[in-house]
Amino acid sequence: MSSSTELTEKKVFLLKSLDGVIFEVEESVAVQLEVIRELIEGDCARPFISLYNVTSEILALVIEYCKHHAETCSGGTSATIADEDLKTFDNEFMNVDENILLELCSAADYLDIKSLFELTCRTLASLIKDRTIIEVRKMFNVENDFSVVEEKAVRKEFAWAFK
Amino acid sequence: MDPEKRKEEFYVSKDVMVDILSRLPVISLLRFKSVCTQWRDIISSPSFASLHLKCSISNPTRHSILVRTNSKKMLIPFDPLTYSPFSNLDIYCNLGSFGQRVLFVGSINGLLCICGSSGRWICLWNPSTRLFKKIETGINGRSSGFSVGFGHDLIANDYKVVVIHRRRRVTRTGVKVWSANFESWREIKVDCDFTFKQCVCDTMVKGFAYWIVWNGLGSNSKILVASFDMSTEVLRLVPVPQDYYHPDRLYGLIWKEKFALAAFDRTKICQVWTIENDSVGKESWSKKFTFKLDFGFNFYTIDAGNGKLLYNRESRGLVFYDLETTKMKTVEIRKNNYLASGAHYYVESLLSIKGFKRLRENTKKMKRPTISHTF
Numbered sequence: 385m386s387s388s389t390e391l392t393e394k395k396v397f398l399l400k401s402l403d404g405v406i407f408e409v410e411e412s413v414a415v416q417l418e419v420i421r422e423l424i425e426g427d428c429a430r431p432f433i434s435l436y437n438v439t440s441e442i443l444a445l446v447i448e449y450c451k452h453h454a455e456t457c458s459g460g461t462s463a464t465i466a467d468e469d470l471k472t473f474d475n476e477f478m479n480v481d482e483n484i485l486l487e488l489c490s491a492a493d494y495l496d497i498k499s500l501f502e503l504t505c506r507t508l509a510s511l512i513k514d515r516t517i518i519e520v521r522k523m524f525n526v527e528n529d530f531s532v533v534e535e536k537a538v539r540k541e542f543a544w545a546f547k
Numbered sequence: 548m549d550p551e552k553r554k555e556e557f558y559v560s561k562d563v564m565v566d567i568l569s570r571l572p573v574i575s576l577l578r579f580k581s582v583c584t585q586w587r588d589i590i591s592s593p594s595f596a597s598l599h600l601k602c603s604i605s606n607p608t609r610h611s612i613l614v615r616t617n618s619k620k621m622l623i624p625f626d627p628l629t630y631s632p633f634s635n636l637d638i639y640c641n642l643g644s645f646g647q648r649v650l651f652v653g654s655i656n657g658l659l660c661i662c663g664s665s666g667r668w669i670c671l672w673n674p675s676t677r678l679f680k681k682i683e684t685g686i687n688g689r690s691s692g693f694s695v696g697f698g699h700d701l702i703a704n705d706y707k708v709v710v711i712h713r714r715r716r717v718t719r720t721g722v723k724v725w726s727a728n729f730e731s732w733r734e735i736k737v738d739c740d741f742t743f744k745q746c747v748c749d750t751m752v753k754g755f756a757y758w759i760v761w762n763g764l765g766s767n768s769k770i771l772v773a774s775f776d777m778s779t780e781v782l783r784l785v786p787v788p789q790d791y792y793h794p795d796r797l798y799g800l801i802w803k804e805k806f807a808l809a810a811f812d813r814t815k816i817c818q819v820w821t822i823e824n825d826s827v828g829k830e831s832w833s834k835k836f837t838f839k840l841d842f843g844f845n846f847y848t849i850d851a852g853n854g855k856l857l858y859n860r861e862s863r864g865l866v867f868y869d870l871e872t873t874k875m876k877t878v879e880i881r882k883n884n885y886l887a888s889g890a891h892y893y894v895e896s897l898l899s900i901k902g903f904k905r906l907r908e909n910t911k912k913m914k915r916p917t918i919s920h921t922f
Contacts, residue, residue, distance in 0.1 A: 486559055493563050501566070509570035517581050525558055526583045538587055541905075542577040544677065545637075 398432045399447075405440035407447055412458065416450040418496030437494045442487045449477060449500055478507045482523060485511075565589055569602045572609075573657075573675040573895050574637040596897040600656055603894045612849060613640070613659075613893045614857065614865065615651045616885040622651070622674075624893070630867045630876040638674040638895065644906060645670055645681075651889065652708075652747045653697040653850060657896025660697035660708060664688070664746070669695060669708050671727065675895040678903035682725060685732070686712050696748035696756030698777035703728060706900060707777050709756055711743060722775070722782055727900040737782055741771065749799030750806055751850055754778055757806050759787075759797050770794050772808065772822075788820050788832035800848040800856075802835060802870075809848070815839055819854075819870075838870055849890045859886045 395411040397420065415421040420433060435443065452473050456466050478485070489504035512520055521528060530538065539546070559567075568576065568589060576599070580587045589595050603609040611633055613622040622640040624633040642649045648664035662669040666688035672679035686693050696709040706727040713720045720742075722735040741762040748756045758773040770791055771784045787808060791797055796811040800819075808820045816839050823833040840846065846858035846868075854870035864879040865887050 483557065487557060489567070490557075490559055490563055493560070493566075505563075505567050505570055508567045512567075513571055513575040517578065520579060520582050524564070524582075526586070528582075529584050530581070530587075534584070535581060538581050542580070542676070545574050545577040 396431070399443065400432065400434045401438055401440040401443045402436055403440050405443070407440075407443060409447055409450075410454075412454045413447060413450045416454060416497055417446075418498070419494075435495070438491045439487070442484070442491045445477075445480075445484070445488060446491055446495065446497070446500070450497065452477075453499065474503055478503065482508075482511060486524075561585070561589075565595065565598070569595065569599045570606075571599075572637065573599075573897055576897060577676065590897070593899075596899065600894070600896040600898060603657075603896060609894060611893045612867075612890050613654060614887045614890045617888045625867075625878070625890075627892070630878060632878070638893075639677045639906065640674055645672075645679075650695070650746050651891070652695045653751045654891040654893045655697060655699045655706070655751065657894055657898050658706060658900070659891075659893075660695070662695045662746070666691065666693040666695075666710075666712075666746070669710075669725070671706065671708070671900060672906075673896070673898060673903070674893075676897060676899065676903075677906045678899060679906055680900060680902045680904065682708070684710055684723075684725075686710060690715055692743070694743040694746055694748060694758060696751065696758070696775060698751055698754055698756050698775070700726075700777040701754045702778045705729075705777075707780075709748075709775050709777075711758065711773070713740075713742065724775075724780055730901055733780070735780055735782060739784055741773065741784070743773075744794050750801060750848065752801050752806050753804060755806065757799050759794050759799060759808075760784070761794055770797065772799075772806075774806070785822065785830045788834075798846075798848055800854060800870075801850065802854050804853070807835065807854075808832070838873075840868075847887065847889045850892060857887055857890045 396408050397411065397414045399407045399409060399414070401407070411424075415424065423433070438446070453470065456469050456473070480488075485504055485508055489501065489508060492501035492504055512523065515523070528535070564586075568579070568586070571579070576590050580590050607628060610627050611624040612627050613624055615622055621642065624638065624640070625631065626633055642651070642661065645661060646663055650662050650664055652660040652662055652669070654660075657673055657675060659672045659674060660669060661672065666684060666686045668681055668683055670679055670681045684693075691712045691714045693710055693712045696711075698707055698709070699705075700707055708725045710723050710725075711720060712723070718740050720737055720740050722737050723732050724735055725732050739762060741760040743758050743760045748758050750757045754777045756775045756777070759770065760773045761768050761770045763769055770787045772787060773782060773784050775782050787797065787810070791810050791812070798809040800807050800809050802819060802821055805821050810818045810820065812818065816837055818837050819835045820832040821835055823831050846856045849855040849857055856868040856870065858866050858868070860866050860877065864877050867876045867878070869875075
């Protein structure tokens with residue numbers, strides 16, 4: 385009897401990453417992933433969910449983020465202390481390699497975690513705002529597909545912005 | 548994973564890219580148009596400009612107060628959170644580029660509206676992209692009085708300029724409105740003759756422009772508030788509350804995102820009123836609160852500032868006063884003496900209107916007065 389109540393109290397989900405690693409998470413963490421919350425609400429959630437777009441390295445980070453946010457919000461501390469705590473955590477959490485940041489941002493979009501998406505977008509924006517065109521192309525892995533004439537024209541349009 | 552390998556394999560989707568870009572300052576975006584054709588197309592699209600504007604509006608660190616001055620042809624940007632002057636805001640504020648005598652009308656969604664003191668032209672201008680458009684008004688300031696208002700028609704998403712004009716010898720007031728979408732003027736019928744205080748409207752709030760006006764002469768004169776609805780293009784006249792006789796003792800301001808009237812009654816105590824019932828013919832005024840100012844009547848209301856005032860202190864400093872928090876901040880101007888002649892909120896944007904042209908660049912770096920501030 386007692387073991388069955390425990391089971392209903394602490395519902396767990398198994399999340400499988402792109403590279404096949406399985407993570408066990410509690411419901412309070414899983415619901416922060418909007419995609420999973422929708423599955424739960426629609427009663428379509430199976431205990432085993434495959435996430436095809438997220439590698440285990442990134443998924444581990446995402447779960448760490450959601451766990452901390454779930455714990456802080458339900459911890460019974462006052463709202464201002466919780467806010468401060470989350471701010472400190474978020475700042476430290478963003479202190480990662482920028483390629484990981486890009487993948488985290490994409491994962492937050494795919495898994496629909498609004499606060500993490502906002503946080504990563506904001507961090508990336510402040511990282512790149514003063515970078516050169518060449519640095520930005522390299523970072524986002526985009527190719528310069530302008531013709532020589534086109535590139536000249538687009539640079540001339542707002543030449544003062546490069547000064 | 549090897550960082551180099553990771554880079555080769557990983558691409559950010561277009562949607563995510565758009566979200567990151569929408570959080571960048573305008574000057575970065577103008578540069579990043581040169582990254583690739585996809586980025587150029589994203590940054591140039593009107594839908595991106597709207598998204599970027601939404602992000603800028605919701606981010607208070609992107610806001611500024613532009614203080615206009617009487618002696619210099621400059622707008623001086625201040626941080627609305629601390630009231631300290633911005634030192635590195637990338638906007639081009641030199642009004643002198645447009646002519647010798649320029650009046651500042653207003654600022655909406657990153658677009659500024661200015662007009663020549665002759666009334667012959669108005670100009671819409673985005674100081675962040677340095678693009679502008681000059682429009683002839685067909686009005687001659689020598690033979691006509693005029694007053695200009697600026698607004699955003701929220702329904703049609705159109706930017707409009709309203710000019711109230713009144714020929715000196717004929718006692719009939721006319722109103723014409725220019726639409727950025729149609730790039731043309733339209734005359735609006737008004738049945739009443741009235742006179743206005745100054746060459747620019749008193750307040751602009753959410754799709755409306757307001758003027759404090761009066762009709763009749765001497766003891767028969769009656770003070771009214773003229774409101775122009777940018778969407779319906781209708782001008783309405785509402786009598787001001789009680790017995791206020793002097794238009795110079797009435798100020799338009801913004802209170803809780805609504806037009807409010809600050810009225811002095813021969814004392815230094817000011818009554819603030821808002822229009823309660825906004826349906827035509829049934830307008831009633833409601834008394835909100837009073838405030839007392841020890842600096843007399845020489846203050847300016849900051850447009851879109853939600854009860855924020857600005858005044859000059861003995862031509863040496865500026866004082867910002869917040870009616871909501873009753874906090875006051877003095878900004879001393881040591882070197883460059885100037886008097887403020889008003890202030891407007893500004894949010895930078897990529898917004899552009901049909902026919903925008905590049906400003907002939909004055910490549911000299913904008914000189915900014917050295918300002919120190921104290922509480």
